[in-house]
Amino acid sequence: MKSNYKRLGDYIRQVDVRNKDLAVEKLLGLSIAKQFIPSIANTIGTDMRNYKVVEPRQFGYVPVTSRNGDKITIALYDETEPCIISQAYTVFEVIDETKLLPEYLMMWFRRPEFDRYARFKSHGSAREVFEWDEMCDVMLPVPPIEEQRKIVSEYQAIEQRIENNRRLIATLEATAQTIYRKMFVEDIDPENLPEGWRMGTLGEIAIFKNGKAVQPIDGEFPVYGGNGIVGFHNSHNATNVIVIGRVGANCGNIQLEQGKCWINDNAMMAVSKDEALYCLYWLLNTLSLNSKSEGASQPLLTQTILTQIDCIIPDYNTMQHFDKIARTNEIEIIQKRKETKIITELQSLLLARMGQ
Numbered sequence: 595m596k597s598n599y600k601r602l603g604d605y606i607r608q609v610d611v612r613n614k615d616l617a618v619e620k621l622l623g624l625s626i627a628k629q630f631i632p633s634i635a636n637t638i639g640t641d642m643r644n645y646k647v648v649e650p651r652q653f654g655y656v657p658v659t660s661r662n663g664d665k666i667t668i669a670l671y672d673e674t675e676p677c678i679i680s681q682a683y684t685v686f687e688v689i690d691e692t693k694l695l696p697e698y699l700m701m702w703f704r705r706p707e708f709d710r711y712a713r714f715k716s717h718g719s720a721r722e723v724f725e726w727d728e729m730c731d732v733m734l735p736v737p738p739i740e741e742q743r744k745i746v747s748e749y750q751a752i753e754q755r756i757e758n759n760r761r762l763i764a765t766l767e768a769t770a771q772t773i774y775r776k777m778f779v780e781d782i783d784p785e786n787l788p789e790g791w792r793m794g795t796l797g798e799i800a801i802f803k804n805g806k807a808v809q810p811i812d813g814e815f816p817v818y819g820g821n822g823i824v825g826f827h828n829s830h831n832a833t834n835v836i837v838i839g840r841v842g843a844n845c846g847n848i849q850l851e852q853g854k855c856w857i858n859d860n861a862m863m864a865v866s867k868d869e870a871l872y873c874l875y876w877l878l879n880t881l882s883l884n885s886k887s888e889g890a891s892q893p894l895l896t897q898t899i900l901t902q903i904d905c906i907i908p909d910y911n912t913m914q915h916f917d918k919i920a921r922t923n924e925i926e927i928i929q930k931r932k933e934t935k936i937i938t939e940l941q942s943l944l945l946a947r948m949g950q
């Protein structure tokens with residue numbers, strides 16, 4: 595064991611404060627993404643006085659690990675007002691923040707190595723748990739507090755860049771949707787269409803084609819299934835297309851792929867006959883394709899179903915005008931996604947260096 599590694603139990607302690615006076619109403623849960631999230635539990639008729647209070651800068655974790663895949667559910671509470679969580683969770687805090695920063699400790703908990711360690715140390719028959727004693731026996735490097743602050747600051751700067759990109763991407767996508775609705779939905783009367791517009795079917799403006807089965811392997815091209823990317827391959831069967839989930843409860847989900855990709859047999863691809871890919875993409879997003887699927891136990895979308903869906907068909911010039919705007923928008927989105935991928939890799943490297 596490296597000389598600067600310390601036993602975590604010497605730096606943390608359990609906290610068990612109950613909501614006896616019902617002073618705290620904010621009920622949260624924990625996710626495997628290691629975040630506090632709004633609770634989805636049905637609390638009607640539940641006595642909330644036994645729920646545990648979590649103060650800012652305290653941790654909560656779920657000892658049961660057998661239902662979480664490869665992750666342990668643990669998070670640092672970083673809001674300003676207290677919340678309550680289930681009495682089944684464990685709450686703890688750092689004893690002395692001049693020796694160990696909670697943010698530094700949370701970085702350690704985010705490492706894949708910690709998740710693997712927690713799963714390895716979990717035990718039980720009906721369900722496996724990572725008990726408090728096991729948590730206390732965790733060994734981790736505890737550098738001087740100034741070094742911890744520097745590491746945390748670097749990590750948080752990367753986190754902020756990722757969050758800024760996420761918000762910008764969401765804004766750009768919302769902008770494209772708003773422009774589309776302004777041009778093609780709002781104030782458009784199907785009984786009194788603009789000149790050059792007409793009623794028609796999707797089959798008149800789009801070509802649909804089913805994907806083909808492939809076994810994902812290590813490769814550079816994403817493989818799309820019925821609900822998004824399922825792996826990668828070194829071959830492709832489509833470029834610059836709209837991917838539509840074809841089979842399953844989430845069939846009809848729509849994704850835009852501007853690069854080379856492989857679309858498997860759980861999905862289909864769509865291209866615009868008028869070279870107006872973005873216009874077609876946003877049109878498909880307004881049609882609630884999932885509701886048009888057939889089959890109860892295994893919902894299915896077919897080319898026939900899609901080609902026969904009624905829709906408004908704008909004139910060619912209007913579609914091209916929107917596509918030009920949306921294309922510029924999408925270029926910036928792609929750039930921000932590439933940047934996010936790079937800085938996310940930097941974030942992972944920073945976490946990995948903590949154990950060196």
